[in-house]
Amino acid sequence: MAVAHGLCSGMGGMRTTGDLVCRMQFAKSMKIADAKKYVADKLEIDPFQLTEENYVRDIREQLGMGVVTGQPNTPKGMPAKMNIEKVLGIEISSCEHFRQQVLRN
Amino acid sequence: MVVDYVTRMGDGRRVRLTKEQIMSDIVAGMSDGVDAACVPELSQDELDHICEVVCDQSKITSIEAGKEVVLSKDAGAIKFNQDNGGSGNAMPCMGRLEGILVYERAFGFDSMELAWMDYSVKPVKSIINCETANYEQMALMTTIPLIMGAMPNLGLYYAPDGPHPNPTDLMREFKIEESMASSEAAAEQLIKDIHYTCQEIEKVGCEGYNFDTVASAGDAEFYATLKGIEDYRKMNPNAYIECGMSAENVLGIHGQMEYDGKILGGMYPHEQVKVVEKAGANIFGAVVNTNTSKSFAWNVARSAVITKECVKTAKIPVHANMGMGVGGIPMCELPPVDITGRAAKILIDIANIDGI
């Protein structure tokens, strides 16, 4: 069911930029078109390219925002999210918590 | 020669209908939705488009490139472990972290939630320290938005699971005032439990919370959830809050529960979303129920007309609930793939949903 939705209608998450668009919906309550435009502007691409896997994969790698395949020395998880914060210009609660833990002494 | 098209009934059975029958069902389904939710009709062009999608005989029908939407998920990765009663795959070896990473890196999901097997606020409250410790670890490894999630499930606060008498039983005994008092008392307890749960997840930098299957026990549950969202929003202005409903209209079990001066019982999605917005949620999960005795064409047209008005009214993004038995999807254990894509395409093209 979930896979069918992903194939037929989904943006593709980390395969593309779906997680970034979704993050803007969550962070700023943006409707889909606004969230896509916001992310596309930040990545300096056309909104149509947001779901172009191989094109945005290189951008993600370059900006350290996490790619879906396993690649050593390419951030995933927390470091990727901290880079996403910078690119999208938002604060992510889990990253802030991580920073507090690192800096508390 | 009469040409017929293979489509489905609301219980998932294959059925052959002519284009005329399909269009007749589309018009009837839309009219039923208009009557139920008091929303404007679809245009002839929109009805024709629905017919075109239903009649498309491809196995997979998908959205046009560029019109993709984002996906959010209820029940996290626990479906991997559950039995078929929860649409699960009974894979006891699949841990929750592995499940979440499968959704992130194999399924290409856009967001995910950490959910406990007993997926309600009340049982989660008891093990919240376990959940927060797990979340903290999982947040290090995941990249997509990761929130917590559970159902408010006010039913667990009523006898025999909870201390409050069952309001529906009291109603049958014509103890109307006692019934309403019981709903109100249970709602207050749920508000406290939501507060406690959110307060604890805040301590580990949790990104947010998905309130799922809201109002399953009627208007008192919806009220408690809205108050809980309002409270959580005050705690963390940046929290990611999703509120997904359980049914298309809020059952007025109490009847006089209000939020923001509005009676909650009887609200349809376009009305629900306004109080959810007011409470402070970021994403609203709209539900339209599937009628198993009607065709997919009837159900999806009904779903489209009700959801369209919800999206039009909403200032926040609307994710249509499109699982088993909602959003035009048939009510069956294994929802057919051919219908999943068609239903989503129709809701994206006609209702302009922001996500699924």
Add this chain to the structure above:
Amino acid sequence: MDANEKALYDAMVACKVPGIIDAVNAADAAGMAPTAIIDTMAGAMSEVGVLFERGRIFLPHVLSAAAGMNKAMEILGPKLSKDGSVAARGLVVMGTVEGDVHDIGKSICSTMLQCAGFEIHDLGRDVPLGKFIEEVKGGCNFCGMSALMTTTMTGMKTVIEMMKTEGIRDKAKVMIGGAPVTQAYCDKIGADIYGESASETTEKAKAVTE
């Protein structure tokens, strides 16, 4: 619909007990037959059920209409039978089957059936399958079962098989409902009534008794 019938119907749909009693007394005084008064009110009660499911009115309103109907029965009872009592439409055992704790839909269905004049034995949820058999043996002529999960709905089939084994299958109409239950499943297991909603179940149960 004449003026008395319309007044009765409107009073029921307005769901206010005093208004219902006034309309019953007026219809009675005007010479309307007690059975016709009750039939009109029962028709209106069906409309009340639909209005509840559509979210136009709420459960307390439904119960007010039912309370009004009960009062009407008290007023009209002596004219309907020598001992003043009014027979129930039927005796219904209701329950969510063993292993399943979802009972909100079932409870609403019980309420709607009660409002339509059935006597209800609601056993609650997670009901051992044998309990349904005991109730049918005890005189229930309707056996209503609900389930919300595909894992538990199979209990409905087991109950029907148990009824056959006990030789009491013809003693009760079997009604089934709940989210995963469909007409096709009803046909497959040999149940008598499938209810998509509480009001549909009630209408189908009433049709059997008419």
